[in-house]
Each structure stands twice: as C-alpha cells, then as structure tokens.
Amino acid sequence: xxxxxxxxxxxxxxxxxxxxxxxxxxxxxxxxxxxxxxxxxxxxxxxxxxxxxxxxxxxxxxxxxxxxxxxxxxxxxxxxxxxxxxxxxxx
Amino acid sequence: xxxxxxxxxxxxxxxxxxxxxxxxxxxxxxxxxxxxxxxxxxxxxxxxxxxxxxxxxxxxxxxxxxxxxxxxxxxxxxxxxxxxxxxxxxxxxxxxxxxxxxxxxxxxxxxxxxxxxxxxxxxxxxxxxxxxxxxxxxxxxxxxxxxxxxxxxxxxxxxxxxxxxxxxxxxxxxxxxxxxxxxxxxxxxxxxxxxxxxxxxxxxxxxxxxxxxxxxxxxxxxxxxxxxxxxxxxxxxxxxxxxxxxxxxxxxxxxxxxxxxxxxxxxxxxxxxxxxxxxxxxxxxxxxxxxxxxxxxxxxxxxxxxxxxxxxxxxxxxxxxxxxxxxxxxxxxxxxxxxxxxxxxxxxxxxxxxxxxxxxxxxxxxxxxxxxxxxxxxxxxxxxxxxxxxxxxxxxxxxxxxxxxxxxxxxxxxxxxxxxxxxxxxxxxxxxxxxxxxxxxxxxxxxxxxxxxxxxxxxxxxxxxxx
Numbered sequence: 001x002x003x004x005x006x007x008x009x010x011x012x013x014x015x016x017x018x019x020x021x022x023x024x025x026x027x028x029x030x031x032x033x034x035x036x037x038x039x040x041x042x043x044x045x046x047x048x049x050x051x052x053x054x055x056x057x058x059x060x061x062x063x064x065x066x067x068x069x070x071x072x073x074x075x076x077x078x079x080x081x082x083x084x085x086x087x088x089x090x091x
Numbered sequence: 092x093x094x095x096x097x098x099x100x101x102x103x104x105x106x107x108x109x110x111x112x113x114x115x116x117x118x119x120x121x122x123x124x125x126x127x128x129x130x131x132x133x134x135x136x137x138x139x140x141x142x143x144x145x146x147x148x149x150x151x152x153x154x155x156x157x158x159x160x161x162x163x164x165x166x167x168x169x170x171x172x173x174x175x176x177x178x179x180x181x182x183x184x185x186x187x188x189x190x191x192x193x194x195x196x197x198x199x200x201x202x203x204x205x206x207x208x209x210x211x212x213x214x215x216x217x218x219x220x221x222x223x224x225x226x227x228x229x230x231x232x233x234x235x236x237x238x239x240x241x242x243x244x245x246x247x248x249x250x251x252x253x254x255x256x257x258x259x260x261x262x263x264x265x266x267x268x269x270x271x272x273x274x275x276x277x278x279x280x281x282x283x284x285x286x287x288x289x290x291x292x293x294x295x296x297x298x299x300x301x302x303x304x305x306x307x308x309x310x311x312x313x314x315x316x317x318x319x320x321x322x323x324x325x326x327x328x329x330x331x332x333x334x335x336x337x338x339x340x341x342x343x344x345x346x347x348x349x350x351x352x353x354x355x356x357x358x359x360x361x362x363x364x365x366x367x368x369x370x371x372x373x374x375x376x377x378x379x380x381x382x383x384x385x386x387x388x389x390x391x392x393x394x395x396x397x398x399x400x401x402x403x404x405x406x407x408x409x410x411x412x413x414x415x416x417x418x419x420x421x422x423x424x425x426x427x428x429x430x431x432x433x434x435x436x437x438x439x440x441x442x443x444x445x446x447x448x449x450x451x452x453x454x455x456x457x458x459x460x461x462x463x464x465x466x467x468x469x470x471x472x473x474x475x476x477x478x479x480x481x482x483x484x485x486x487x488x489x490x491x492x493x494x495x496x497x498x499x500x501x502x503x504x505x506x507x508x509x510x511x512x513x514x515x516x517x518x519x520x521x522x523x524x525x526x527x528x529x530x531x532x533x534x535x536x537x538x539x540x541x542x543x544x545x546x547x548x549x550x551x552x553x554x555x556x557x558x
Contacts (some may be wrong), residue, residue, distance in 0.1 A: 009401030009441060012178075012365040013218060017372055037365070040402040041316030041441070044309050044411075057402030060309060071268070075215065075393050076379065 002033045002090050005050035006070075007059060011039030014056040018073045022054060025083050031090050052089045054082075107488035108186030109145075113138040115191050116374060123377040136370030137185075143363035144182040147356055149490050151175060151435075154352040155326075156496030159432050161333035168332075169430050170421060172477045176357075176435025177277070177442075177502040178364035179484070181221045185367070186487035189227035189240050193220045198378060200245045201252065205391065209538050210252040212259070212272045213382065214394030217375035218368060222276025223248040225503055226512045228483045229476065230523060233516030239523045243512055246527045247276075250508065252394070253537040254279035258446050259392050265449035266400045272392035273400070273446055277439070280507050281465055282446025288461045289450055303455045305408035312411035318438045321414070322357035325434065326350030357435055397445040405453040410441040412455075413462050417501070420467050429470040431477070436501035440466075443502065469505025476504050476513050 006022060008015035015037045023035045036050070043053075043060050053059060053067045056074060068085045072078040103111055113134035120130025151173065159171045184190045197220040204210040226247040231240025255274030261282075262273055273279055292298050314320055330346030400406060417433050417440065444462045451457040477499040484491065484498060491498060503509055515526035 007402070009396070009398030009445075010361060010439075012361050012368055013216075013396045013398045015398075016365055016368045017376075020369065020372055039361075041407065041410075041438070044316050044407060045313045055402065056399045058404065059402055060404065060407070061306075062309075071271075071399060074395060074399070075271075076383065 002031075002052065003050040004033050004035045004052050004054060004086075004090070005048065006035060006037045007040050007043065007053055007055040007057065008037075009040060009057055011037050011042070014074050015039075018054060018056055018070050021073050021079070022070075022086065025086070026090075029087065031087065033090060052086070054086060107141075108182075108190075109138040109141040109488070111191065112141065112185065116370070119194065120374050120377065123374065123381055125373060125377055129373055133370045133373045137367055138370075140363055140365075140367030140370055141182060141186060143366055144179060144360065145489055147359045147363055148175060148179055150352055151356040151360075152491035152496040152498070154349055155329070155356070155432075155434065156491070158329050158333040158349050159496075162329055165335060166332055168422060169425050170432035172430045172432060172474060172497045172499050174431055174434045174436050174473070174500050174504075175484075175498045176360060176500050177439050178360040178435065179489075179498070180225060180500045180503045181218075181364055182367060183480075183484045183487050183489060184221040184225035184228060186489070187224060187228035187231070187483055188237060189231060189244050190221065190224040190487075192241075193224040193227070193244060194374070194378065196241065196245060197223060197248055198382060200248050202382065202385070204249060204252060204534075205386065209249070209534055210256055210274075211541070212252050212255045212274050212392040212394040213386065214252065214255070214274045215375075215379045215383070216275070216394055216396045217378055218371055219275055219396055220248065222251070222503060225483075226509065228487075229479055229509070230512055230516040232479055232483045232486065233513070234519055234523060236520070239516075239520060242527055243515070243523060246530045247508060247512065249534050250530045251276055251279050253534045254283050255392065255394055256541060257537060258282040258450070261449045262400070262446060265452065266403060268395075268399065270390075270393055271399070272394050273397045274394040275397045275442070275446075276508070277442040277502050277506065278397040278444075278446040281443055281462075282450055284465060284507065285447040285450035285461055288464070289457065292451075292457050292460070298456070298460075301454075301456045303408070305404035305455060308408035308411060308455070309404070312408075312414075315411045315414035315437075316407070318357040318361070319354045321437060322354035322434075323350050325437075326353035329353070329432075353434070357438065360435055361438070397442055400445045400449070401441040403445075403448065403453075405455050405458065406441055406445050406448045408455050409444045409448055409458040409462060412459055413440045413444065413466070416459070416463050417466055420463065421470055424467060424470055427471075429474055431470050431473045431499050431501070431504070433470075433501055439502045443505075465507075466501070466505065469501065469507075472506070472510040472513070473499045473501060473504035476509060479513065479516075480504060 116134035227244030230243040255272040259272035334342035
C-alpha cells in the first residue's frame, strides 16, 4: 500500500482540509493508500516514510520523493488537475 | 425574566463547549445546506476535540505547573505562567460565548467589508476566526459585557483583513502566491510592524547587507523543529531545576515523568486540535462555497492561513533560530517582569515570523533581529493578559490542574493586537469604543491609501506604454 503524506505549516490547519479531500478522492477512484498528515518542520531532518508528499507549502530541498503542490485544494480553484497529478504518481 | 435568562446561561456553562458546540454546529451546518448526518458528525467531532484538548491541558497544567512553581522557588526564576500554545488558545476561543457565534459573525463582517470596498480579501480560512473570538472573549471577560466582546471581535477581524490587504503584494511576490493574502491573526500584525523595522534596518550601517543562508541553519538547528524532542529536552531542563536531587531516587523519577509528559503534551495538543479542525471542515467548506457563489466574477484576494508560507526556507531557518532565542529572552527578561515560560508555542514561531520574512525579503538576519524585538515585547503582553486569559479558559470549562495553573500563550497572548484590546477592555466601555473607532479609522485609511497606490501604479504603467 502506498503512503501519502500531507504537509502544511502545522500538520493540522490546511493539511486537514487537503487530507480529507485526498482521502475522499482516492476512495472515489478506488486507489488504496494510507493518508497521513505532518508538518513541514518534520521534514527538515530529511527522514520521510512516504511514497508521495502532497503539500500546501514549500518543502525542504533535501526531500527526494515526489511532491505535489495542493494549494488549489484549499482555494477550490483547479482541484481536478491536482487530483490528476496525485493519481499519476500513485498509479 | 432576568432570573430565567441567568439560569439558562448558567446551565449552558455547566454543559460546556463539548456539549453546546456539537448542537450549535449541527444547526449551523443544516442552515448552510448540509445533510443532517454530515452536520451532526461534524458537530460531534468538534465536541470530541474539546474533550481531547481538555485532557492534554490537564496533563500540562498538572505536571508543568507545579514544576515551574518549584523552579521559581529554587532559583528565583519567576517563569510560572505556562505557555499552553495556540492549540489551547483556539479551543478556549471557540469554547467561549463569542466563539459559539464567531463563524456567522465573521462571515457577516467580511461580506459587509467586501461590499463596501473596505477590504479586498475574502477570507476562506474560517478556522482562524478564532483569533477574533479570543479577542472578543477577553474583552467580554474584562468588561463583563457580552456585546462589547462581540464588537471587539468584529473590529479585530476588520483590522486583520486590512492588514492582510496591506501585506498582500509583498506576500504574493515573495511566496509566489498569486491572488492570496494572509488575514491571519498571528502573522499579519507582525508583518505590518516589520515595515518600519525594515526602514530602520536600511539605515543602520553594517546591518544593511548582512544576511545568512537558510540551508546551513536548517541542518544545524533542525532539532528545534521537532516538537516531541523539544518537549523532552525542555522537560528535562525544567525538571532538573525544579527537583534538584534532594532525594535522588524520587527526584529522578519526577524529572523523567515530567520530561515524557511535556513531550506528550507538545505532541498531542496539535493532534487534538486536528480533531477540532476535522469537525469544522465540512462547515467551513460549505460556508466557503456559499460565500464564493455570492460574489461571482468579482476579483479579490483569497485569504488563507499563513501555514501555506511556513515551508519557505527562510521562514524555517528564522523560526529554528528563534526557538533558543525566545527561551533566552524569557529568562533574561524575567527580572524585568516577564513570567511566561515559553513551551507549546515554540512550535508556532514560524507563524509569528512568516509575513515578517516576506517584508524583509527573506533576509534571515533582519528577520531574527526583528522577530527577537517583537517577541521580547510580546512576552510582557503575554504576562499582562495571563490572568484574564486563565479566566476565560476556566469559564470555557477547561481544567488546568490542581490550583488552576496560570496560563498564557505566545501566539495570541504576545500579539500586539491582543495588547491593544487588553488595554481597551481595562478602559471599560469607553476604552472599547475608543479602540474600535481607532481601528475603524485604520481600516478606512488603509483603503484610501491602497486605492491611491493602485491609481499611481496604473498611471505609471500607462505612461510606460505610451513612452
């Protein structure tokens, strides 16, 4: 099972909005994945246990796994293209 | 009649936010067109979040409170006010009488300001209305007048929206976030104060061109970003100072229990607020869609939480260095009257500096100096508001451990806007009205200045194309 890590400044505020939308979307299209939340400060030391990061903010350059920027899931403009990008990484 | 109202009010207080908010949120969700099941689940989730936060606050108050007292007696370091952080502040704010109605009130204020052109921001981040609710609750508690609390919350929100408008061009350019603004109670006031500081730094020789790179700082100070490690280390330090091995076996046990408890509290508090947030999300989504539908085709800034900017390397680097600086400031300023022991909000420093970093164009040295000045002043504000803050926490139904440890927070306790409204509340009705008039004058002045600036830019652009 793939692991998706949702990242924002607190690991709570905007990432909860994104996490719920990503979970609902993955359930709807039938892609099995574990969705977890975290804060960007946790990535600074470079130990990440995930296959994909979906972030509402910048992530440190030391992160080597794929990152999808998901600001659109908060503003509500352009959600589809974010979901498509997530699907392409998890397929 | 008066008697009946008081009886109802006291009964609602007995029920507490974990019961009252699920009911209110369910009704509000239904009003926004959510299905009953979804609205009820959202409400109940919020109630559960409250109970979770209360449990962790009990742990924090019960463990850290007495240790901080003991540390004060042993070493004369008077840092006995426990910083319970933004997670607790948000819960206290939403659990207050103002918090119960802040979402419809905030939406109303934002819509009126948009219609009158007094703001350019549609704040879709309803979660952060709690900053305004906290201001309202503080003023309400100080004046004993619910309506003055409501007025203060509304005025605070208007000012924060204006601050979001002012800082928007800088935020958009620096963080590369087109059409976004940060009408965020934590970061916006500090961002505004960064403008005069930046002007000053430009005129100080030696400081003008001094900068540092974020990468090296991230590597060296990374540990300060990990809440659970920070909690453990702080717990050990406080423990050693509180229980200085008079009875070694017993004191070592106390120190270790304190260290793990503090790590637990700093790790768990944000998780618990996450539950609150999860419950609020269907409501705020429904409200966002509802309001965005009302303004089709109109162009405005989308107001977000500055959480979306926190990952920027200079913000991370500045915040990491600000952790030890804040602790040192708290100790150094203790003889001058600071009593706040920074704890949970050490993890929230990125939000204090986020907009400042953009104003300083990512210059880390300036951000650290500016941040230190404002946090140093903020510690005194946080100390000042602690008794009132503790009172609204207890009124909102939170248990703060034996003898009710005195609490405060850095994020909102130390905020200049909190200081302003604390002064207003102490001035009674007249104080609140004066503060409100000053704030509204600020909102109107901001609109006029921004309009003028835009006209100038348009004119300049036109001359440029003609030439």
